[in-house]
Amino acid sequence: MLRTLIVLWFSLAAGISLAAPASAPVRGEIDALLAALQASNCEFQRNGSWHGAAEARTHLLRKLEYIEKRSTLPSAEKFIELAASSSSASGRAYEVRCNGAVQPSAQWFGKQLQKIRAPGGPGAPSPTK
Helix, strand or coil: CHHHHHHHHHHHHHHCCCCCCCCHHHHHHHHHHHHHHHHHCCEEEECCEEEEHHHHHHHHHHHHHHHHHHCCCCCHHHHHHHHHCECCCCCCECEEEECCEEEEHHHHHHHHHHHHHCCCCCCCCCCCC
16 A cells, blocks of 8 residues: 555656746846847748748747746746757757848847847846936
């Protein structure tokens, strides 16, 4: 009887996920990255096809939800690495095309993150009075 309870307990414990949404500051940076993409009017390439920025944002939000069901993202950089850099299905790198110039999406998102974190950037804290 005791052995059965122990096995049952371990079986239940194994099914419990330690996943949680990203912390508020991390999620704020991720949201700012996705907003920058949508506002950019750039195109996003995944698996050989180009997509509009709004469609790309929706795709990356789905990937974010999937990741957050399994783990907690510790940083916006980890979001870029796990969700916004390459296809989970094919492994092919994503690209961003703005005004005809193409670059790896990891590079584009990295630059956007620098802007967000810059003093006075969209992710900077509001000045207090």
